[in-house]
Amino acid sequence: MKQDNLSAKHNPEWALFLPAVSSFYISGLGKQRKGQNYFDQARIPASFNGDVEKLNFLNSKEGLYYYKWGLYSAGHANLDTTVDDPNESIIREREEGTFMLGDSGGFQILKGQWPADWKDPNCPRAMIKRKAVLKWMDTYMDYGMCLDIPSQSLTTFGMKDKNGNSLHGISTIEEAISATHINNEYFINNRSGKCKFLNVLQGRNHTQSDDWYEEMKKYCDPNIYPDNHFNGWAFGGQNKIDIHLTLRRLVGIIYDGLLCEGKHDLIHCLGTSILEYAVLFTDIQKAIRKYHNPSLQITFDCASPFFSAAKGLAYYNTTIEHNKKWSYQMEKTAEKKSYANDNRKFRDAVLADGLHKSFTDSPVTDALMMKDMCYRGVGFLGQHGKETKTSWDTLSYTLIQSHNVWMHMNAVQEANRQYETGVVPKMLIHKFEGDNFFANIVDEIFSKKTKQESLDLIEYHSSYWKQFQSGSQGISGKKTVNAMSMFEELFTVEEEPIEEIEDSDDAMSLVLE
Numbered sequence: 001m002k003q004d005n006l007s008a009k010h011n012p013e014w015a016l017f018l019p020a021v022s023s024f025y026i027s028g029l030g031k032q033r034k035g036q037n038y039f040d041q042a043r044i045p046a047s048f049n050g051d052v053e054k055l056n057f058l059n060s061k062e063g064l065y066y067y068k069w070g071l072y073s074a075g076h077a078n079l080d081t082t083v084d085d086p087n088e089s090i091i092r093e094r095e096e097g098t099f100m101l102g103d104s105g106g107f108q109i110l111k112g113q114w115p116a117d118w119k120d121p122n123c124p125r126a127m128i129k130r131k132a133v134l135k136w137m138d139t140y141m142d143y144g145m146c147l148d149i150p151s152q153s154l155t156t157f158g159m160k161d162k163n164g165n166s167l168h169g170i171s172t173i174e175e176a177i178s179a180t181h182i183n184n185e186y187f188i189n190n191r192s193g194k195c196k197f198l199n200v201l202q203g204r205n206h207t208q209s210d211d212w213y214e215e216m217k218k219y220c221d222p223n224i225y226p227d228n229h230f231n232g233w234a235f236g237g238q239n240k241i242d243i244h245l246t247l248r249r250l251v252g253i254i255y256d257g258l259l260c261e262g263k264h265d266l267i268h269c270l271g272t273s274i275l276e277y278a279v280l281f282t283d284i285q286k287a288i289r290k291y292h293n294p295s296l297q298i299t300f301d302c303a304s305p306f307f308s309a310a311k312g313l314a315y316y317n318t319t320i321e322h323n324k325k326w327s328y329q330m331e332k333t334a335e336k337k338s339y340a341n342d343n344r345k346f347r348d349a350v351l352a353d354g355l356h357k358s359f360t361d362s363p364v365t366d367a368l369m370m371k372d373m374c375y376r377g378v379g380f381l382g383q384h385g386k387e388t389k390t391s392w393d394t395l396s397y398t399l400i401q402s403h404n405v406w407m408h409m410n411a412v413q414e415a416n417r418q419y420e421t422g423v424v425p426k427m428l429i430h431k432f433e434g435d436n437f438f439a440n441i442v443d444e445i446f447s448k449k450t451k452q453e454s455l456d457l458i459e460y461h462s463s464y465w466k467q468f469q470s471g472s473q474g475i476s477g478k479k480t481v482n483a484m485s486m487f488e489e490l491f492t493v494e495e496e497p498i499e500e501i502e503d504s505d506d507a508m509s510l511v512l513e
Contacts, residue, residue, distance in 0.1 A: 001047065001064065001363075001367065003063060003064065003065060003066055003363075004064070004065040004066070004363045004406070005060075005065070005066045006057075006065055006066060006067040006406075006409050006410065006413065007060075007066050007067055007068045007069075009413055010413060011416065013282070013285075013286060014278075014282045014285075014413075014416045015278060015281030015282045015284075015285050015297075015298040015299065015300060016069060016297060016298070016299045016300075017069075017278065017299070017300060017301070017408070017409060017412040018069050018070055018071040018101055018268075018299050018300065018301040019067070019069075019070050019071065019301065019302075019303075019305060019306075019405050019408065019409065020070075020071045020072075020073070020103070020271075020301045020302060020303035020306070021070050021071065021072045021090075021091070021306075022076075022303065022306035022401065023072075023076035023077070023087070023088075024306070024397070024398075024401075025306060025398060025401050025402075026056075026087070026088065026090040026091060027087040027088075028052070028394060028395070028398055029052055029053065029055055029056055029090055029398070030085075030086045030087050030088060030089040030090050031086045031087065032052050032053070033053055033056075033086075033089060033090075034086035034089055036086060039052055039394075039395050043375060043393070043395055044395070045367060045368055045369070045372040045399075046369075047367040047368070048367065052395070052398075054367075055364070055398060055399070055402045056090055057402075057405065057406075058070065058090065058094045058095065058098050059095065060095060060097075064363040064364055064367065064402075065362075065363045065364075065406050065409075067409055068097060068098040068099060069098070069099045069100075069299075070098075070099070070100055070101070071100070071101045071102070071103055071301040072091050072100055072101075072102060072103070072141075073102070073103035073104075073105060073107070074102055074103065074104055074105040074132075074133045074136055074137065074144075075103065075104075075105035075106075075107055075108035075113070075114075077091075077136060079129075079132035079133060079135070079136045080132070081135055081136055081139045081140075091140060092140055099142050099143075100140070100141050100142055101141065101142065101143045101144070101145075101268060101299065101301075102136070102137045102140070102141035102143070102144035102145065102195070103145055103270075103301075104133055104137075104144065104145040104146060104147040104148065104200070105129070105133055105147065106145075106147065106148050106149060106150045106200070106236075107150065109149055109150070109153060109168050109170075110149075110150045110152050110153040110155075110156050110168065111156065111159075112156060112159040112167030112168060114129050114168075115161060115167045115168070116129065116168065116169070117165075117166075117168075117169040118149055118168050118169055118170060118179040118182070118183075119169050119170060119175045119178055119179045119182075120169070121182045126182075129147075130147060130183055130186050130187075131186075131190075133147050134147075134186070134187055134190060134191065137195045137197075138191060138192040138193075138194045138195045139194070141195045142195065142196065143195065143196045143197070143198060143231070143232070143266055143268075144195045144196070144197055144198070145197070145198045145200050145234045145268070146180070146183060146184050146187050146197055146198065146199060146200050146219070146230065146234075147180075147183040147184075147187065148180045148183070148200035148202055148234075148236065149168075149170055149175075149176040149177075149179040149180050149183075149202075150176070150202055150236060150237070151173060151176055151202040151203050151204045151208060151212075151236075151237045152204065152237070153168055153170040153176055154170065154171065154172065154173065154176065154204075156168070157169075157170060157171040173203070173204075173208050173211070173212075176202065177211070177212060177215050177216075180200070180202075180216065181215070181216075184199075184216065184219050184230075188219055188225060188228050188229070188230065189228070191228060193228075196231035196232070196266070197230045197231055197232075198230060198231065198232045198233055198234040198266060198268055199216055199217070199219050199220050199230040199232070199233050199234065200216075200233075200234040200236055200270075201213055201216065201233060201234065201235055201236060201237070201239045201249070202236045202237040202239075203237045203238050203239065204237055204238055205238055206238065206242075206245055208237075208238075209237060209238050209239050209245055209249070212237075213249060213252065213253075217253075217256060217258060220232075220233070220258045220264055221257075221258060222260075222263055229263070230264075231263065231264060231265070231266065232264045232265060232266035232267055232268070233253065233259075233264065233266075233267045233268070234267075234268045234269075234270055235249070235267065235268070235269045235270065236270045236271075240269040240270055240271070240272055240300075241272065241274075241277075241468075242465075242468075243280070243465045243468045244458065244462060244465035244466075246284075247284075247442070247445060247458050247465075248455065248458055250267075250284070250288070250446075251445070251446075251451060251454045251455055251458070252451070254288070254292050254446075254451075255451035255454075259288070259292060259293050259296065260293065261293045261294060261295045261296075262295065264293070265293065265295045265296055265297060266296075266297050266298075266299065267296065267297075267298050267299070268298075268299045268300065268301070269281065269298070269299070269300040269301075270300075270301065271301060271302055271303070272300040272301070272302060273302035273304045273328075274469075275318075275320075275326040275327060275328060275411060275412070275415055275425075276326050276415075276425045276427045276428060276468075277300065278300070278412045278415050278416060279415055279416055279419040279425070279428070280428065280438060280468075281298045281300055282298075282416055282419070283438055283439040283442050283443075284298060284442055285297070285298040286439075286443075287439075287442045287443045287445070287446040287447075288446055290443070290446070290447075291446045291447055292446065302408075304328070304404075304408065305401060305404035305405040305407070305408045306401050306404070306405070308330050308404055309397055309400040309401040309404055310397070312332050312333065312335055312392075312400075313330040313331060313332060313333070313404075314330060314331070314332075314333035314356075314400055314403060314404065315328055315329065315330045315360075315403070315404045315407035315408065315411075316329055316330065316331060316333070316356045316358060316359045316360060317329040317358050317359070317360055318360070318407070318410075318411040318414065318415075320411075320414060320415055320418050320423060320425075321423070322422070322423045322424055323424065323425075323426050323429060324425065324426055325425065325426060325427070326415060326425045326427075328407065328408060328411055330404075331356065332355075333350060333355060333356070333373075333400065334346070334349065334350050334353075334355055334370060334373055334374055335373075335374060335390060335391055335392055336374055336391055337374065337376065337377050337378045337380070337391045338377075338378070339370045339371060339373070339374035339391060340371055340374055340375060340376060340377025340378070340380070340391060341371055341377065342369065342370035342371050342374070343369050343370070343371060344369060344370050345368070345369060345370075346365045346368040346369060346370055346372070346373060347359050347361050347365055347366070349370040350370075360407065362402075362403045362406040362407055362410075363406060364399060364402045364403040364406060365403050368399065372399070373391075373392070373396050373399060373400070374391035374392065374396070375391065375392070375393050375395070375396060376388045376390065376391045376392065376393055377391065424437055427467060427468055427469065430461075430464050431464070431467055432463065432464065441457075441461060441464070444457060445457050445458060
């Protein structure tokens, strides 16, 4: 079985997609590679020759496909670096040459899963987590994000502990900024230098985002921190999906001298799954490399391939057409006990039975029979001695996650390939200037000789930025006007838009309960 080397297919000129690796996904594979026989040999698909390491895409020798980049969150990790943990051997013992970006665990703070008074610099519970996250990052990650307090924490302030106290203590954007300062100061003064760190920018509208940047930009400044400044940026909140704000922020960073080659070479956009943004980020990267920092790498992540599998969804196709909406297509896939003895190839069976109108094989599904996915037949008894409700078991979910991850990676690469041939999504074609595309405008913005010229050009195209739609995350499209400071000065907004944040491991926990 020939390996699909997606690492070799990646063009270095493209922005780089990082799958947000699920701890559920790697735990079973890790236990198996450590000899715990987590998956019964009789259960493993015959084409795998008894080795589920084929699902480890970070393994250049054994993986069905090889992709050497990823993101893993401290929020799901075992932060104790003094103990061996088979669950995480896929990450901790990954081969040389792979790249892993560490997310800091801000999601766990806003969800109240790391309870502490984060705005109090003397809170012992916060300090325990702060120290553990930094140690874990320095031990296992190539790059890591500072432990920011997401701006969405304001919406979860009301979650209380048994004593009636907020689980994180953050009720205002000022408190989120103050708490992030505390974490940044600790990281910048105690980092070992093994891991490079990104300065995370938050904010749920333009005003908050501008204030956050002005407060936090010093941590990337070599003049203030010559030996231990942060090494790049992570765009969260409104910064990552409101292109008007994204471009303004980048121009500001550049003219503040905080995107220098060799000092700030990575920008990461958190949780961005929209396919059009894959080529949009590539255009931005090319322009900044051309005029300002030739070593800049823009990365972006999402957990959608893992999260969708928890809902029983399989990616089955990708739509990439000129002047159309681009999309990953997913829907419910085969899940029926009567398939437990079905020896048909998975793709052939789902098409023959009308489960999908079309289906793109991944290296994973290409190696599967229907019975490999729908393993539990009629009468199959679970661990409690009762017949299971579903034909899927833990390996079934792992298999569909692996398929979905390949589909997402391949879609991002194919989008960039098609874009280079002149296939442009509708979102990036200027609706007021039909012959003017995003790439042309972005190149012109970053070619300007002064900051003000760049900002003026961004404002000139302000109507164009409103056609950029980012799905459920933050404010985008025409709603971006609600996020601008002038709007807030003139009107009262009763209800802030809530950014939808999905967690694949939480979803899997619910499925497997």
